[in-house]
Amino acid sequence: MTIDRRTLLRASLGGATAGVLGVTTAARAAPGPGRRSTIFVAGDSTAATYALADLPRAGWGQALPVFLHHGVAVVNAALSGASSKSFADQGRLDLIRAAIRPGDTLLISFGHNDEKVEDPARGTDPWTTFQDYLRRYLDGARAARAHPILVTPVERRRFTADGVPYLSHGAYPDAMRALARQTRTPLIDLTALSFDLWGRLGPEATKDHFLWLDAGEQPTYPAGAADNTHFQAHGAIEVARLVVAAGRSLPGRDRRALRDPAIPDDVLTWPPIRPAES
Template sequence: MTSHSRRRFAAVAAALPLLAALPGTRAAAAPRRTTVFVAGDSTASVYAGDLAPRAGWGQALPVFAASRLAVDDRALSGASSKSFADLGLLDALLADIRPGDRLLVSFGHNDEKTGDPARGTDPYTTYQEYLGRYVEGARRRGALPVLVTPVERRRFDAAGHAYASHGLYPQAVRDLAGRERVPLIDLQALSLARWEALGAEASKEYFLWSAAGELPAYPDGVADNTHFQAHGAIEVARLVARELHDRRLLPPGSLRRLGDRHIADAELHWPPAA
């Protein structure tokens, strides 16, 4: 290779990183990874391994995420729409969210605790006002907010029918979504229909139920009609993921395995206890 050829080769090599970033090149055309952020309460939050198999539906959402989708679950056990924001968690989330990301907002269980001034909200005043902060914050940063009504508890009447337990809160979310033209996932209605179809006994397989001695984390047994075990978290996450897919709320190819009924509980990730 002559000295002239060597100089020409070096010049071309130096230009390659710049050429790769130009519009129309393969590198520039590669789709950016979308992140779904979850803001919510204990029904959606991530649990550490010492509490397994307890899991939130946000913790299970990654099993349905394809390689171009990331899930960042910020849900906090015990949080309401008010306390999550007042603790600065909403501001921290909005500092990380980017244009094109999604923000799933699902509160209600603890907003209903109106005797607690740190968490309680009124459905048609403070609840909607706080939820509006999530919507406005996401939009201001170029992200898409999605309101999610609170997942229904396991409640059955004497005739064996599932019944609603969230009062006016789900309807307040629906009304806010309609007024502000925000996409809505009606998880309250979807989960209530699922519990009704399963019935009082079979629905226990979704929730954190076990007899004494069955689970190391719950040696005395547990009968929790609000929180999920891994199987239930996966199936509730499937309800959310299918709505995201069917409503075209994510880029094509973001989700996978929506029809896979053989997702093992062990596919969930439980981080080490702090």
């Protein structure tokens, strides 16, 4: 398959457009002369880019450009419902491998759907098949002389009746941490970072980050929503902040934006359709 990389990396100012191959391209202004650095995201619904019909739902991959300088493109290939297994088995890793170039970065974040072990198309065992599939992403990036970074799955909104947060991902984060050590791969421990953030915010304040909406608050969710896994714009932005702040090897980190505690929700844009599903 011949890939037109210029087409893949086309992006509208401040927004997101559907590129070829069902891969999302998100970036801000075009850079000056020279080659643009590109960050690819392979992940699930917590990272995916959402459409106008989903507003205000957003994924952290959709919000990454908020914390990056204009010369860095983000190709967000994260797909709702994907596990490390199904993403690869459906050929989506192959599409990234065909497009990624030397010096690019690949963020790899799975776990939510790998946990669905009752589903043979998605479920993996943390210490065997999960690690085996993740190695495919690492090997693919390194074969292209790109830089893989493992990202443990963002934690869900889980609190006891006493308001104490608790972990929900079982052994999957530990399995990813162990693989990072074994393969000398940089790791962003988003599980730990997000768990700490949700604990500091508490049960009520976290509702402003997750997709909690009152009935009639948003026309896209007329009955309201009480989603403890997915984010609205504010949460996507704050999780993206965690990723970029911890990802010290990411190109083009915007330290001024990272220090800004008041990034407005409307800095995000929503494309007409979900790019990764088009």
